[in-house]
Amino acid sequence: MMSYLFLLPAFGFFLLFVAYPMIKGVYISFFDYSLRDFSFIGLDNYISLFKDDNFIKSMGNTLLLVVITVPIVIIFSLFVSMNIYKKKEFARSFFRGVFYLPAVSSVVSITVVWGWIYHPNYGILNYLTGLFGMEPVSWLGDTRTALLAIIVVLITTSVGQPIILYVASIGNIPTFYIEAAEIDRATPWQIFRKILWPMLMPTNLYIIVITTINTFQCFALIQLLTSGGPVYSTSTVMYGVYEQAFMLGHFGYASAMGVILAIVIGIISIIQFKYFGSDVEY
Amino acid sequence: MKAMKKGLMSIVGVALLGTQLVACGNTNTANSAVTPSNADKTEPAATEAAAKPVEITWWNFPSFQALDGEVGKYEKEIIAAFNEKNPEIKVNLEMITFEGGPEKLNVAIASNTAPDVIYDAPGRIIDWGKKDLLAPLNDMVTDEVKNDISEAFWKQSSVSDNIFMYPINTAPFMMAVNKTIFEKIGALDLLPLDKEDRTWTFEEYKKALEAVKEKAPDVIPTGFFAKSQAGDQGTRAYLANLGVSRFLNEDNSAVAINTDNAAKALDWIVQATKDKLSVSGAASLAAADVNDLFLQGKLAFTLNYSAVLKAQNVSKKMVQFEDILLPFPTLDGSEPKLEPYLGGMAVFNNGDEAKIAASKKLIDFIANDPVWGKKNLIQTGGLSVRNSITGLYDDPEYKYAEYARKFTTDAPTIADGYADIRTFWFPELQRALTGGATGKEALDSFATKANEAITKAKAAMK
Numbered sequence: 001m002m003s004y005l006f007l008l009p010a011f012g013f014f015l016l017f018v019a020y021p022m023i024k025g026v027y028i029s030f031f032d033y034s035l036r037d038f039s040f041i042g043l044d045n046y047i048s049l050f051k052d053d054n055f056i057k058s059m060g061n062t063l064l065l066v067v068i069t070v071p072i073v074i075i076f077s078l079f080v081s082m083n084i085y086k087k088k089e090f091a092r093s094f095f096r097g098v099f100y101l102p103a104v105s106s107v108v109s110i111t112v113v114w115g116w117i118y119h120p121n122y123g124i125l126n127y128l129t130g131l132f133g134m135e136p137v138s139w140l141g142d143t144r145t146a147l148l149a150i151i152v153v154l155i156t157t158s159v160g161q162p163i164i165l166y167v168a169s170i171g172n173i174p175t176f177y178i179e180a181a182e183i184d185r186a187t188p189w190q191i192f193r194k195i196l197w198p199m200l201m202p203t204n205l206y207i208i209v210i211t212t213i214n215t216f217q218c219f220a221l222i223q224l225l226t227s228g229g230p231v232y233s234t235s236t237v238m239y240g241v242y243e244q245a246f247m248l249g250h251f252g253y254a255s256a257m258g259v260i261l262a263i264v265i266g267i268i269s270i271i272q273f274k275y276f277g278s279d280v281e282y
Numbered sequence: 283m284k285a286m287k288k289g290l291m292s293i294v295g296v297a298l299l300g301t302q303l304v305a306c307g308n309t310n311t312a313n314s315a316v317t318p319s320n321a322d323k324t325e326p327a328a329t330e331a332a333a334k335p336v337e338i339t340w341w342n343f344p345s346f347q348a349l350d351g352e353v354g355k356y357e358k359e360i361i362a363a364f365n366e367k368n369p370e371i372k373v374n375l376e377m378i379t380f381e382g383g384p385e386k387l388n389v390a391i392a393s394n395t396a397p398d399v400i401y402d403a404p405g406r407i408i409d410w411g412k413k414d415l416l417a418p419l420n421d422m423v424t425d426e427v428k429n430d431i432s433e434a435f436w437k438q439s440s441v442s443d444n445i446f447m448y449p450i451n452t453a454p455f456m457m458a459v460n461k462t463i464f465e466k467i468g469a470l471d472l473l474p475l476d477k478e479d480r481t482w483t484f485e486e487y488k489k490a491l492e493a494v495k496e497k498a499p500d501v502i503p504t505g506f507f508a509k510s511q512a513g514d515q516g517t518r519a520y521l522a523n524l525g526v527s528r529f530l531n532e533d534n535s536a537v538a539i540n541t542d543n544a545a546k547a548l549d550w551i552v553q554a555t556k557d558k559l560s561v562s563g564a565a566s567l568a569a570a571d572v573n574d575l576f577l578q579g580k581l582a583f584t585l586n587y588s589a590v591l592k593a594q595n596v597s598k599k600m601v602q603f604e605d606i607l608l609p610f611p612t613l614d615g616s617e618p619k620l621e622p623y624l625g626g627m628a629v630f631n632n633g634d635e636a637k638i639a640a641s642k643k644l645i646d647f648i649a650n651d652p653v654w655g656k657k658n659l660i661q662t663g664g665l666s667v668r669n670s671i672t673g674l675y676d677d678p679e680y681k682y683a684e685y686a687r688k689f690t691t692d693a694p695t696i697a698d699g700y701a702d703i704r705t706f707w708f709p710e711l712q713r714a715l716t717g718g719a720t721g722k723e724a725l726d727s728f729a730t731k732a733n734e735a736i737t738k739a740k741a742a743m744k
Contacts, residue, residue, distance in 0.1 A: 034413075035388065035391050035392060035410070035413050035415065118566075119563075120561075120562045120563025120566065120567070121502065121561060121562060121563065121575065121580070122580075136562060138562055138563030138565065138566055139563075139566075140563070140566035141509075141562075141563040141564065141565035141566030141567070141712075141715070141716070142565070142716055143716050143718065146566070225566075226509070226566060227509050227510040227568075229508070229509060229510075229565060229566070229708070229709065229712050230508075230565035230566065230709075230712035230713075230715070230716050231565075231709050231712045231713050231716060231718055232709060242385075243705075245388075246385035246388050246389060247384065247385060247388070247705075248701060248702065248705065249388045249391070249392065249701075251392060
């Protein structure tokens with residue numbers, strides 16, 4: 001009984017700030033809820049969504065961001081972690097700090113810095129490419145490069161936490177497995193594939209799920225860098241939710257977008273749990 | 283299996299978090315929004331109630347220039363002066379920004395926490411008025427005031443017969459040029475500054491741009507922007523004047539900008555970007571980015587300027603230079619059509635007559651107090667909307683801004699569905715700028731979407 005009482009504050013907090021808004025969000029999605037109207041319209045918001053080219057485009061962009069960003073974050077952070085976990089404590093701390101810095105810094109500050117880097121007229125990126133004779137590129141103002149530019153920023157801000165987790169997890173794997181494999185003349189790739197990767201599965205699962213959700217919910221850097229443009233080429237579902245709700249006051253429509261996004265995230269997370277979930281003890 | 287079930291529960295929980303972003307609003311607003319009471323009915327109750335202590339909230343964009351560099355300091359002085367005459371009214375000031383303020387207002391309205399009074403422009407105020415969110419101000423407007431302000435301004439401040447915005451300051455939106463650059467390159471004669479009306483043709487403008495490109499290679503001749511809707515009037519007016527067109531037709535019932543001339547003008551803007559006559563990366567630049575380049579002395583012309591912005595930009599200049607107001611050039615040298623900036627105050631109908639009355643008193647003080655009225659006006663850097671109040675500033679640029687009021691055209695901000703119309707404008711500009719469409723295709727596509735929005739909004743009003 002006492003243990004339930006201890007849970008009560010957290011449960012109350014959950015009900016008030018998580019469960020209630022969640023249920024209310026789903027409820028609102030069935031209404032024409034704008035600054036003036038509030039009338040029940042059933043599934044109309046959902047039907048309109050699937051006829052809305054911008055929403056389809058935003059969903060496509062969001063999935064593309066996830067498909068490109070998540071594997072790169074995993075591979076890059078794993079690569080970095082594998083290379084730094086054996087180093088001395090000072091070096092490990094240094095590299096963890098370097099990669100973790102963007103994760104603990106304000107997204108707004110980092111995005112502003114990247115905005116300067118990409119600036120078409122006085123950005124340092126164009127200055128550097130200019131040294132090699134390249135013409136200046138409007139990185140954020142060209143439909144061919146804008147999403148790529150967003151992905152680069154997203155990756156730099158996403159790798160910090162996975163690196164910290166991987167370094168810790170790799171350090172926890174008993175060394176005798178690797179030593180035994182080395183005695184049996186296993187190659188580094190075999191050691192990674194047959195020992196390290198399977199034993200990192202719980203960490204992999206956590207990182208994949210969290211990175212996927214964070215990427216789906218990517219908003220601030222889109223708003224600050226491109227406002228979803230040019231021509232919706234960087235518009236994401238989360239940005240669309242913001243635009244519909246807070247710029248246009250179409251709260252019902254935006255809620256329906258939020259529900260669809262939640263369903264997509266849920267389905268993808270289930271798939272990820274199915275393929276990456278396994279109980280490992282060591 | 284048990285772990286799997288637990289995991290699934292967690293996923294569903296986490297995933298549904300995405301729905302929360304829009305769920306924070308309160309659904310009561312729209313239902314409970316009180317139909318604006320008739321001004322005549324409001325007055326007696328309001329007068330009686332206003333004598334009792336009342337607390338109101340004033341949200342303010344930086345409409346007044348910051349005093350001693352401190353945003354909101356001048357507004358606090360207004361409140362202190364107001365309280366000397368109205369000690370029973372406590373005014374809570376909240377400064378909001380042009381970047382985040384509009385969203386904050388939408389959320390506040392949707393969650394029944396709208397402020398009582400606001401200083402803003404017709405674009406939003408009239409939209410709120412059409413949605414029955416504001417209290418009419420008809421009872422504040424005396425015949426003397428009514429007759430002293432032009433009909434065009436009243437049109438921008440009203441919905442049918444209800445006045446929802448008390449107009450205070452104005453200035454025609456124009457272009458500006460860095461005169462110092464032209465002095466340095468010895469090309470001052472290329473600017474139309476010797477003419478009283480400063481009107482000029484597209485060809486003359488192009489010659490000026492080419493002179494900058496040739497003689498001042500470290501300066502970008504002119505700018506354009508299409509990242510977001512902030513400052514979109516600059517792009518509207520630029521295209522409309524270069525194409526000798528209007529943005530919307532005269533009764534705001536349809537788009538008029540998709541003419542062949544305007545399309546050619548848009549094609550020229552795209553080409554000018556390639557020719558380095560206009561700033562590169564316009565699709566990713568906002569109005570503020572382009573004005574920043576101008577204030578850094580890196581841009582010869584900027585498109586989004588007015589006497590108000592000129593005054594507000596004094597402290598933001600990175601280098602000292604003389605900025606001169608110019609009308610937009612027109613294809614044939616005909617008179618330009620300038621959209622007016624119009625600033626004024628509105629009262630949200632939060633269902634409390636005492637607060638409405640107190641808010642009106644504050645507005646009256648800000649606009650009409652014998653001492654503070656004029657002082658406030660000057661602090662906005664704008665001209666008075668009143669025809670009888672002129673010559674506020676001893677400055678040639680203000681004198682020109684006053685003169686240029688004759689070029690003022692009606693703004694599309696009062697069109698039905700304006701909030702949606704704006705959202706279609708800049709993606710189409712982006713399409714043209716990134717080579718995804720010709721000028722004509724982009725403007726026609728905009729026209730189709732905007733006309734649908736107008737029709738839909740008109741239908742919703744009925």
